[in-house]
Amino acid sequence: MTNKIRGRQTGLIGQTGKTHHIIAAFFLSIATAFAVLPQAVQAQNYRFTSVSIEGNKRIETGTILSYAGIARGQTVSAAELNDAYQRILASGLFETVELTPRGGTLVIVVKEYPTINRINFEGNKRLKDQDLEGFIESKPRLVFSPTQAERDAETIAEAYNQNARLGARVIPKVIRRSDNRVDLVFEIFEGGVTEIERIGFVGNRVYSDSRLRRVLESKQAGFLRALIKRDQFLEDRLQFDQQVLRDFYFSRGYIDFRTTGVNAELARERNGYFLTFNVEEGQQFRFGEITTTSEIPEAEAEEFQAILRIRPGVVYSPTLVENSIARMERYAIKKGIDFLRVEPRIVRNDRDLTLDVEFVLSKGPRIFVERIDIEGNATTLDRVVRRQFKVVEGDPFNPREIRESAERIRALGYFEKADVTAREGSSANQVIVDVDVEEKTTGSLGFGGSYSTDNGFGLNVQFQEDNFLGRGQRLNFTVAGTSGSRNYSVQFLEPAFLGRDVAFSFDIGYIETTGRNAYFNTEVANLGFGLEFPIGERSRLGVNYKLNATDISYDANFGQDTTPANGVRDCMEDGPAAVCLGDVIVSEANQGRRTKSSVGYTYTFDSRLTGLNPNSGVLFSFGQDIGGLGGDVEFLKSTAKVIAQTKVLNEEVTLRATFAGGMLNTNNGSSRVTDRFLFERDIMRGFAPDGIGPREVLAAEGVNDALGGNMFVTASLEAQFPLGLPEEYGITGGVFYDVGSVWGLDSGTQALSANIVGEPFDLRQVIGVSVFWKTPVGPLRLNWSKALKKRAFDKEQQFELTISTEF
The missing domain is CATH 3.10.20.310 (membrane protein fhac)
Structure with missing residues (x-):
C-alpha cells in the first residue's frame, strides 16, 4: 500500500509519500493466497478488540477513528481494511498512513501534513502579491495540501493567461521549518505577452x-x-x-x-x-413591401402605418425594425392603448432579394412592473440609474424597453458592468427588474502640453468628474496657458434637471490674451446658463443666457506718437522703426470695459443615430444670441452649420461636407474686434489665426491689425481613406478643399481709418492633404495646405497639427 504524491506538469515539487513495505507485503500475501489456494478456502478476516492510533499531534484520535470506520469487535476483511486506509488518506490531513494488524489490535500510524507558516510569491511583477493571495485557497496557519498547492499554481497560471501571458509557469515549492511547519513558495515565470x-x-x-x-x-x-x-x-x-x-x-x-x-x-x-x-457573407437584402395589420379594434392599422419611416428599397437592418416597433409602441401609449404588442412577420423573397415586413398589432399579456431593484451602486444614487428607465412601478412590462434601458445605463460610462434582468414577482402578472452594476472611477486629472508657432509652448491642467457626488452630474475645471494667453474655466452640467430629460448647464470663465497681433491685450469674463431639451425624435432645442465683460488695453511697452496725417497712434518706443497700433484698435480700446447681456437659442437636428443608412448622417445646428437685455450693446448674432457624411467603396472611403456661416448685426455700428468673427482653424484651414478678413494695414508704420468681420461663410469638402498601411498603426490619409471668407465692418468702424483692407466679400480657396493618426493619447491630424487664392495681406499657414474630431 503506497501513498505517493506525484508532481504535475505545472512543476509541483512536493513531498513524496513513504512506501509502506509491511502493509504492501500483507496485502500481497492475501492476493497470492486467493490465487494459489483452492476456491473453497475463504479470505482471511480480522476481529480487533482494540485500535491504537500513533503519530497524531493536532488531529484528534476520535477523528481518525471516524475516518477508519472500524469498531471494536467488528469482523473485517482485507478489502474493508484497505477501504479504511483509503478513507484516512483521502481526508487530506496526513502525509503518510500505515495500518498494521497486531493480533487483536489494529495499529494505525499516521504522519500529519505540516501547517503553512507563510506564503510567498517570487518572480511576479505584472500581478501584485495582494492580487495573487486572493486567487489561491492555501492560507497561512492552515494544513498544507500538495494537491491544493498544485491547484493554486494552476489558478495563478490561468490569471496570467487572462492577461495574455500564455507562457506563464508557476511552480509551488515547500521549505521545511521546525515544529512541522512549512513555507509555501510559488515561483512564477511570467513570460511575455502573447x-x-x-x-x-x-x-x-x-x-x-x-x-x-x-x-x-x-x-x-x-x-x-x-x-x-x-x-x-x-x-x-x-x-x-x-x-x-x-x-x-x-x-x-x-x-x-x-x-x-x-x-x-x-x-x-x-x-x-x-x-x-x-x-x-451571403446576399444583401432590402426591404420589400411594408404593411401593418391590427388584431385589436382600438388600434387602426392605417394610423400606425402612417408613422413608419421605413420605405421599400432601403437596405434591410434589424435596427430599423426595432426603431419602428418602438415608434408604434410610443404612439399606442399616446393614444391610451396599453399592452400593445408589435410582432414583425418577415417574408423572404429570394428571387429579388427583398424582405417583406408585416407589423402585426395585437394585445400582449397583462404583465406589470412590480418594482425595480438596484444593487452594486455604492456611489451612484439610485435615481441616476432609475431615470434611464422610461417605465416605473405599476407600468406595463415591455421587454424591449427594458433592453433599451440596459443600454442607456451602460452608455452612462459610470459602471464597469451593468446587467439588467427580469424575474417573476409576487404573482404571475408581476415582474421584478433587477439591475446589478459594478462601479468604476469616473474622475480624471489631466495634464497636457502643446506647442504652436503662434503661441509657443502651452500647459493645460484639467480636472473632470463625470459622476459628481454620484448624482450623474459633470463638473470640469480647466486651467490653460501659453506665452500669450491664460484661460480659466468652470463648467457644470446636470443632464436631468428636475428629474426630466432637460440638461441644465452653467459655465464661468476668464480669458486673458496678450493680443492676437501681439500689440494689444484683451480680457474677457464670461458667465452663462443654459437649458436643453428634446423637441423631436432627432432634434433638440437649447436656450441660454450669457453675460460677457470685455476690455481691450495697450501693451505696457507702447508709448505715444502723434502723426498728423493718421491721427494718434500708440507706437513702441524702442527699435529703429516704430510699430504702431492702428486707429481702429485704438478707438475701440479707448471705449473701456463693455458688458454684453444676451439671451439665445440653438436648434440641433442629428440623423446620425436614427437614420435609415448606418453609414451616413446629417448634423444641422442654428443659433442666435440677442443682446440688449441690459449691458452696453444691442446686437443680433446668428450662426449656422451643416455637416453631412457618408461612406463609399464598401465603406473604405469617408466623404464629408461642411457648410457654416454667421452674421453679426449691432446698433449704430458699435461692434469691436472682440465681438466680430475672427478667423479660426475650424472656419477654414490653410491660414494662420486671424489670417484672413478685414485688416488695418500701414506697412510704413508697422501696423497690421486683424479687425474681424461681421459675416463669414465657409465650405469644406474632404475625403478620408486608407493608405495601405497595417490598420493597427491607426494611420489614414485624406485630402480637402476649403473655400470661405470673413468680411464686413460697421460703417462707424470703416470711418475710423482709410487704411482698411479686406473688408469686401472675397472668397479664399485652399487645397491640402491630411494624415490622421489614432494614438493612445488621442486622435491627431496633420494638415499640409496650399492656398489657391489669397490676398497679399493674408497670413498663410501651410502646416498644422491639431486634435482630430469625430463626426
Missing part, C-alpha cells in the same frame, strides 16, 4: 480584411504594442468579436451571414497568435 500577430478572414467578398478588422475589438500588434492593449490575445474576446461581426453584416442587410469558425494558431515560440475568421 499578442495577436495577424488577423485574417476567409470567405469575405464584399468587405475587405482591413474593413472587418476595424470592426473587431481585438487588434493586431503594431509598433505601439506597448501602449495598445487590445492586441493581446484573450480567448473570451473572440466571442464578442464574432457577435460584432454578425451585427455589422446584419445592419447592412446580410441576414445569412455567419461565422463558421475561428482558428487561433499559436506560434511555435508561444509569443503570438494568428487568428483566422471563416465567414459566409
Whole structure:
C-alpha cells in the first residue's frame, strides 16, 4: 500500500509519500493466497478488540477513528481494511498512513501534513502579491495540501493567461521549518505577452480584411504594442468579436451571414497568435413591401402605418425594425392603448432579394412592473440609474424597453458592468427588474502640453468628474496657458434637471490674451446658463443666457506718437522703426470695459443615430444670441452649420461636407474686434489665426491689425481613406478643399481709418492633404495646405497639427 504524491506538469515539487513495505507485503500475501489456494478456502478476516492510533499531534484520535470506520469487535476483511486506509488518506490531513494488524489490535500510524507558516510569491511583477493571495485557497496557519498547492499554481497560471501571458509557469515549492511547519513558495515565470500577430478572414467578398478588422475589438500588434492593449490575445474576446461581426453584416442587410469558425494558431515560440475568421457573407437584402395589420379594434392599422419611416428599397437592418416597433409602441401609449404588442412577420423573397415586413398589432399579456431593484451602486444614487428607465412601478412590462434601458445605463460610462434582468414577482402578472452594476472611477486629472508657432509652448491642467457626488452630474475645471494667453474655466452640467430629460448647464470663465497681433491685450469674463431639451425624435432645442465683460488695453511697452496725417497712434518706443497700433484698435480700446447681456437659442437636428443608412448622417445646428437685455450693446448674432457624411467603396472611403456661416448685426455700428468673427482653424484651414478678413494695414508704420468681420461663410469638402498601411498603426490619409471668407465692418468702424483692407466679400480657396493618426493619447491630424487664392495681406499657414474630431 503506497501513498505517493506525484508532481504535475505545472512543476509541483512536493513531498513524496513513504512506501509502506509491511502493509504492501500483507496485502500481497492475501492476493497470492486467493490465487494459489483452492476456491473453497475463504479470505482471511480480522476481529480487533482494540485500535491504537500513533503519530497524531493536532488531529484528534476520535477523528481518525471516524475516518477508519472500524469498531471494536467488528469482523473485517482485507478489502474493508484497505477501504479504511483509503478513507484516512483521502481526508487530506496526513502525509503518510500505515495500518498494521497486531493480533487483536489494529495499529494505525499516521504522519500529519505540516501547517503553512507563510506564503510567498517570487518572480511576479505584472500581478501584485495582494492580487495573487486572493486567487489561491492555501492560507497561512492552515494544513498544507500538495494537491491544493498544485491547484493554486494552476489558478495563478490561468490569471496570467487572462492577461495574455500564455507562457506563464508557476511552480509551488515547500521549505521545511521546525515544529512541522512549512513555507509555501510559488515561483512564477511570467513570460511575455502573447499578442495577436495577424488577423485574417476567409470567405469575405464584399468587405475587405482591413474593413472587418476595424470592426473587431481585438487588434493586431503594431509598433505601439506597448501602449495598445487590445492586441493581446484573450480567448473570451473572440466571442464578442464574432457577435460584432454578425451585427455589422446584419445592419447592412446580410441576414445569412455567419461565422463558421475561428482558428487561433499559436506560434511555435508561444509569443503570438494568428487568428483566422471563416465567414459566409451571403446576399444583401432590402426591404420589400411594408404593411401593418391590427388584431385589436382600438388600434387602426392605417394610423400606425402612417408613422413608419421605413420605405421599400432601403437596405434591410434589424435596427430599423426595432426603431419602428418602438415608434408604434410610443404612439399606442399616446393614444391610451396599453399592452400593445408589435410582432414583425418577415417574408423572404429570394428571387429579388427583398424582405417583406408585416407589423402585426395585437394585445400582449397583462404583465406589470412590480418594482425595480438596484444593487452594486455604492456611489451612484439610485435615481441616476432609475431615470434611464422610461417605465416605473405599476407600468406595463415591455421587454424591449427594458433592453433599451440596459443600454442607456451602460452608455452612462459610470459602471464597469451593468446587467439588467427580469424575474417573476409576487404573482404571475408581476415582474421584478433587477439591475446589478459594478462601479468604476469616473474622475480624471489631466495634464497636457502643446506647442504652436503662434503661441509657443502651452500647459493645460484639467480636472473632470463625470459622476459628481454620484448624482450623474459633470463638473470640469480647466486651467490653460501659453506665452500669450491664460484661460480659466468652470463648467457644470446636470443632464436631468428636475428629474426630466432637460440638461441644465452653467459655465464661468476668464480669458486673458496678450493680443492676437501681439500689440494689444484683451480680457474677457464670461458667465452663462443654459437649458436643453428634446423637441423631436432627432432634434433638440437649447436656450441660454450669457453675460460677457470685455476690455481691450495697450501693451505696457507702447508709448505715444502723434502723426498728423493718421491721427494718434500708440507706437513702441524702442527699435529703429516704430510699430504702431492702428486707429481702429485704438478707438475701440479707448471705449473701456463693455458688458454684453444676451439671451439665445440653438436648434440641433442629428440623423446620425436614427437614420435609415448606418453609414451616413446629417448634423444641422442654428443659433442666435440677442443682446440688449441690459449691458452696453444691442446686437443680433446668428450662426449656422451643416455637416453631412457618408461612406463609399464598401465603406473604405469617408466623404464629408461642411457648410457654416454667421452674421453679426449691432446698433449704430458699435461692434469691436472682440465681438466680430475672427478667423479660426475650424472656419477654414490653410491660414494662420486671424489670417484672413478685414485688416488695418500701414506697412510704413508697422501696423497690421486683424479687425474681424461681421459675416463669414465657409465650405469644406474632404475625403478620408486608407493608405495601405497595417490598420493597427491607426494611420489614414485624406485630402480637402476649403473655400470661405470673413468680411464686413460697421460703417462707424470703416470711418475710423482709410487704411482698411479686406473688408469686401472675397472668397479664399485652399487645397491640402491630411494624415490622421489614432494614438493612445488621442486622435491627431496633420494638415499640409496650399492656398489657391489669397490676398497679399493674408497670413498663410501651410502646416498644422491639431486634435482630430469625430463626426
